[in-house]
Amino acid sequence: MIRKSIVGTALIAAMLVATPALAGWKLVPAGQPVAVAKSGMTVTPDGDWNRWTARPIKTSEVWTLDGTSLNELYFVGGLADGGTLFRDIAKKARPLPKFSKTMLLPDVVEFFETSTRTALGTSLFEVGGVEPDKMGGHDAVRFSFTYTVEGDQLPRKGIAKAAIVGGQLYLVSFVAPSIHYFDRDASRVNRLLDTLTI
Amino acid sequence: MTARMRRLLLAVSLLLPVPAVAAPYEPQDSDERGLWMQMNEVERKLQTSEFVIRDPELNAYVRGVLCRSVGEDECGAARIYIMRTPYFNASMAPNGMMQVWSGLLLRMENEAQLASVLGHEFAHYKEQHSLRLFRDIRGKTNAAAWLGFIPFGFVAQLGIGMSMFSFNREMERDADAKSIDYLVKGGYDPAAATRIWSRLRDEMDATAAERKTKSRKDKNGGIFATHPPSAERVDTLKALAAAQTGTARDLGTERYRAALAPFWADFFDDQAKLNDFGASEFLLKQLAESGWTAELLFARGELHRRRAQAGDFGTATGFYRDAIAAGGEMPAIWRGLGLSLMRSGDADAGRAELREYLRRAPDASDRAMITTLAGESK
Numbered sequence: 001m002i003r004k005s006i007v008g009t010a011l012i013a014a015m016l017v018a019t020p021a022l023a024g025w026k027l028v029p030a031g032q033p034v035a036v037a038k039s040g041m042t043v044t045p046d047g048d049w050n051r052w053t054a055r056p057i058k059t060s061e062v063w064t065l066d067g068t069s070l071n072e073l074y075f076v077g078g079l080a081d082g083g084t085l086f087r088d089i090a091k092k093a094r095p096l097p098k099f100s101k102t103m104l105l106p107d108v109v110e111f112f113e114t115s116t117r118t119a120l121g122t123s124l125f126e127v128g129g130v131e132p133d134k135m136g137g138h139d140a141v142r143f144s145f146t147y148t149v150e151g152d153q154l155p156r157k158g159i160a161k162a163a164i165v166g167g168q169l170y171l172v173s174f175v176a177p178s179i180h181y182f183d184r185d186a187s188r189v190n191r192l193l194d195t196l197t198i
Numbered sequence: 199m200t201a202r203m204r205r206l207l208l209a210v211s212l213l214l215p216v217p218a219v220a221a222p223y224e225p226q227d228s229d230e231r232g233l234w235m236q237m238n239e240v241e242r243k244l245q246t247s248e249f250v251i252r253d254p255e256l257n258a259y260v261r262g263v264l265c266r267s268v269g270e271d272e273c274g275a276a277r278i279y280i281m282r283t284p285y286f287n288a289s290m291a292p293n294g295m296m297q298v299w300s301g302l303l304l305r306m307e308n309e310a311q312l313a314s315v316l317g318h319e320f321a322h323y324k325e326q327h328s329l330r331l332f333r334d335i336r337g338k339t340n341a342a343a344w345l346g347f348i349p350f351g352f353v354a355q356l357g358i359g360m361s362m363f364s365f366n367r368e369m370e371r372d373a374d375a376k377s378i379d380y381l382v383k384g385g386y387d388p389a390a391a392t393r394i395w396s397r398l399r400d401e402m403d404a405t406a407a408e409r410k411t412k413s414r415k416d417k418n419g420g421i422f423a424t425h426p427p428s429a430e431r432v433d434t435l436k437a438l439a440a441a442q443t444g445t446a447r448d449l450g451t452e453r454y455r456a457a458l459a460p461f462w463a464d465f466f467d468d469q470a471k472l473n474d475f476g477a478s479e480f481l482l483k484q485l486a487e488s489g490w491t492a493e494l495l496f497a498r499g500e501l502h503r504r505r506a507q508a509g510d511f512g513t514a515t516g517f518y519r520d521a522i523a524a525g526g527e528m529p530a531i532w533r534g535l536g537l538s539l540m541r542s543g544d545a546d547a548g549r550a551e552l553r554e555y556l557r558r559a560p561d562a563s564d565r566a567m568i569t570t571l572a573g574e575s576k
Contacts, residue, residue: 095409097473100506102541106567110504114471123282123300123468124248130564132571141567148248150283155248 023054028063033197037061039077041170044195047188049073056087071176071185073192079169085115094118101167105141106130108162108169116147124148124155135163135170136197146178157182161193170198223275230292230329237293244279244295251280251300251461259457260298260312267313267384268320276320284468286398288315290323303458304465304481305398309450310381310390317380318391321373330369371434378438385446388439395432401480408476455488466497475505492526496534503538511542529559533568540571549573 028034028049033042037059052062056074063073076085084096097114100107109130117125128144140163148155160173174189176182225231244250251257260280265273276296285301296319306312322328374391381388399415406413458465462485470478478501486494499517502510518535532555540548552572556565 092411093414095473097504102506104537104540104571106537106564106571107506107541109564109567114473114504117468117471118473121283121285123284125471128563129566130568131566132569139570143564143567150247150249150281151243153243153246 023052025050025052027051033195037075037077039170040198041075041077042195042197043075043172043192045192057084065185066181069177070181072174073189074171074173074175076169076171079171081167083169085112085171086119094121099169101164103164103169105132105139105162105164108141108164108171109143112143112160112162112171112173113145116145120147120149122147122149124150133161135161135165138163138165138198142193154179157186159186159189159193161196163198165198170196172196225292233329234293237291237295240291241277241293241295244297247281249282251282253280253460256280256457256461260316263309263313264296264316264320267317267380267386269383272320272324275323282468284465284472288319290319292323292326292328294323296320296323300461300465300468304462304469305401305484306394306454307397307451307484307487308390309454310386310448311394312454313384313386314377314381314391314394317377317384318373320380321376322369324376325369325372327369327373331366370431374431374435375438378435378442382442382445385448387447387449388442388445389436389447390449392432392435392439395435397484399429399432401477404476404480405474406476408474408479463493463497470497470501470504475501490520490524492521492524492531493528495521495524496526496528496531499531499534499538503534503541506541511538514538515542527558529555529562532558533562536568536572 028045028051030045030047033044035042038055038061039059049063049065052064052068055061057076057079059077059079061075061077062068063075065071079085079099081101082098084098086096088096096118097111099111103111109127113125113127117123125147126145128146130141130143133140133142140161142159142161145158145160146155147158155178156175157178158173158175160171162169162171164170172193174185174193176185225234257278257280261273261276261278264276264278275294276290277294278296278298280303281297281299283299283301284304285299286305287299288297288302290296296316298316302315303312306315377391378388381390399413402415403413466478466482466485469481472478479498482494482498482501490498495517499514499521502514502517515535515538518531518538521531522535532551536548536551536553536555538548539545539551549572552568556562556568556572559565562568
């Protein structure tokens with residue numbers, strides 16, 4: 001079993017734990033603000049998405065267009081001090097880094113990188129451009145990244161946007177194979193990231 | 199045979215390099231042929247993997263070390279793949295595919311230690327330990343488990359897949375003993391092997407101390423499932439080495455450092471980003487045994503800044519300043535210094551250092567973000 005995506009990993013773990021026996025996918029209709037990740041975060045998609053009814057971590061949510069290995073949108077809303085970005089499934093051998101409320105925005109980018117490298121056990125992860133942005137009036141960071149998971153021949157590309165508001169982390173990341181899928185959906189996702197509010 | 203299989207086999211045969219030895223060993227029966235077919239498939243994927251480090255000098259160096267210990271007439275059987283994977287591991291599959299992970303190269307102190315690990319893996323290959331195990335598993339378990347037997351795969355398989363596959367104690371002892379013979383044959387210090395495992399145990403203690411957990415050094419499982427660094431093993435290796443008298447004692451420390459010099463910063467960076475402060479600090483101190491260079495001081499600053507516990511930003515600031523004093527010129531030193539100062543409450547001084555970073559790295563990929571953070575110069 002090769003873990004290709006971060007949330008896919010959590011998804012497998014969740015299934016092993018057997019909680020979301022009834023987990024499934026629900027349609028997210030286009031054109032209206034949707035509250036995401038059990039937090040004060042909202043987003044307004046301009047096309048239909050599918051939302052997974054299970055949550056990798058408590059305040060998170062997963063959306064996809066064609067399935068998570070082809071496109072995966074991961075929302076984390078209001079991650080508190082000491083929380084991990086993904087489900088800490090290998091806590092003993094390979095614990096994930098913990099969020100700190102004193103992080104600066106460049107630190108959040110590093111936090112995302114270390115969390116992903118540790119979760120996927122990969123060395124091929126690179127952060128691309130890191131730029132200032134706004135999330136519902138709050139200072140935010142938007143960055144791009146690429147990674148490859150060992151044993152999987154498909155390099156992946158991603159974009160993410162994050163802000164720290166009231167000492168809590170709000171982060172949305174998008175990952176897709178760099179072949180075809182990322183380029184096909186990047187502008188749609190960038191538009192979606194522009195609609196984020198907290 | 200279906201057309202698809204024929205195409206597959208053709209593809210495999212086209213991709214596999216021509217073995218360097220004149221009369222290569224061929225699988226003898228259906229069990230062995232089956233095992234080889236699986237390994238060839240794994241190798242076919244490996245050949246196009248982005249994780250393979252293709253640097254010709256590093257590859258020639260590692261091959262040279264293997265050849266010196268196991269002998270020029272034997273080493274041609276190995277096709278070496280150096281993998282950019284930050285864990286301690288090496289393996290050699292029955293078809294001759296040998297993997298050496300960057301995390302292993304980071305942890306070796308000298309050429310003799312590398313020779314001992316390569317010799318150990320080569321011994322498993324030479325004695326056909328995998329084949330014996332394969333037959334064993336096939337005899338005992340059902341077809342599904344049999345299909346899951348691909349021991350020489352990837353990190354992702356370390357979890358579930360590897361637990362099924364570990365050489366038994368007798369095989370490990372056998373390979374250990376042979377690796378000592380290889381060290382002697384190559385003129386290397388036979389005591390080198392002992393130190394690898396005792397240091398690995400120390401590293402695991404360092405990880406545990408930092409995480410305030412119990413050391414996993416005596417646990418057989420996970421990453422070290424195939425090679426538990428047990429105390430017994432260290433003692434056995436020590437005794438085996440001590441029995442060798444009047445042999446050469448070459449360690450090749452300088453040669454090893456020179457060969458790894460262009461790579462250690464990247465390899466260490468991979469390690470440092472795995473959220474394991476204890477092990478990372480332990481390894482950094484090892485790298486600094488012959489002195490703290492600007493690069494090492496910078497790496498130490500980064501390690502503390504990333505850990506971000508009480509006092510870490512002050513400590514990090516000190517290491518960044520030491521790195522500058524030691525002649526360090528990498529712009530990232532000022533980035534780390536600036537961010538550390540800002541987080542330790544000295545925002546103005548931090549912003550000034552970030553502006554210095556931007557001055558030194560005008561094309562930095564995070565220029566826009568850092569510019570916003572640094573604000574206007576006053």
